[in-house]
Amino acid sequence: MSTAAEQTDLLPGQNLAHLLPPSWKQVIPTWFAEDTPSYDWAGFVVGEEEQDAILWGKSGGVVAGVPFFDEIFKYVDCTVEWLVPEGTVIPDGAKTKVAVVRGKARDLLLGERVGLNLLARASGIATVSRRFRDLAREEGWGGVIAGTRKTTPGFRIVEKYGMIVGGIDPHRHDLSSMVMLKDNHIWAHGSITNAVKAVRRVAGFSLLVNVECQDFAEADEAIAAGANIVMLDNLVGAELHGAAKQLKDKWRGKREFLIETSGGIVEGSLTSRVGPDIDILSTSAVHQGTPHVDFSLKIQPRKK
Secondary structure, three states: OOOHHHHOOOOOOOOHHHHOOHHHHHHHHHHHHHHOOOOOOOHHHHOOOEEEEEEEEOOOEEOOOHHHHHHHHHHOOOEEEEOOOOOOEEOOOOOEEEEEEEEEHHHHHHHHHHHHHHHHHHHHHHHHHHHHHHHHHHOOOOOEEEOOOOOOOOOHHHHHHHHHHHOOEOOOOOOOOOEEEOHHHHHHHOOHHHHHHHHHHHHOOOOOEEEEEOOHHHHHHHHHHOOOEEEEEOOOHHHHHHHHHHHHHHHOOOOOOEEEEEOOOOHHHHHHHOOOOOOEEEOOOOOOOOOOOOEEEEEOOOOO
16 A cells, blocks of 8 residues: 555645534533543542553554544643654554654553544544545546445544545435435435426525436436436346446436446445446445544553
8 A cells, every 4th residue: 555645545745634513522521521421530540640542552453533532632631742653554563653642641541542542433434445546446446445434423524524434435424415315315205207397496506416326217307307426226237337338328318317326335335336337436334333544553662
């Protein structure tokens, strides 16, 4: 794997932390309230002497979650000096110095578990996201790998951020980000055509409309009704690629739309779902059940 800038397609000087809204910092006190709801018994022992602590990367993966880690330790009056940039791949099988955290011993230990849990989760998502994207590129496919909205409640911004650091598309961030009409929406409204027309009247021109379809006929109806994206859900093999090609051939020069494949996509089945007529591959496998990257924070022994 190459450098962080290449992996995330950043231009020089760009910083992913600039994507984050100011409001996300409001969650930091709630994380500490959860982890230390009452007395810090062990913190009483260590006192307030200024210390350095090394952040070690202990398993291979992509480092992600830097702005969150920084803010966690800022909350307890500590500073973080990063020795590797976000997006760096740390090697497996050896300990890697990732950062130095400085502050009072008691404060370092207050932030330790909150910071490590955050970093481990974000880095795990970035690592799997990077692997999925690289697999697709190795196949010569230039489409979009995207995550899904099946994220952890209250932790979505971290998980979506991990996907971005890993180099994939985070997909929609919430129900307001894009119109997605799934099977329940269609069944509740009566038909794909009626549902698309109804939402178009209120959503305006600025929102894309994505319609979940079970086969060629449903996708064809959705495109005719004005959908921007048709999601061929749980279609595989010849049925998937045949339907995608048929749709592109039928509507070429008449309508602009994208074809998304989704449903049950894991690392082992990814390459079978990409193809010349597929534009987007969306999967929750990049963030649900992903292994964490192992980090530890070790206060340096006092010099005698």
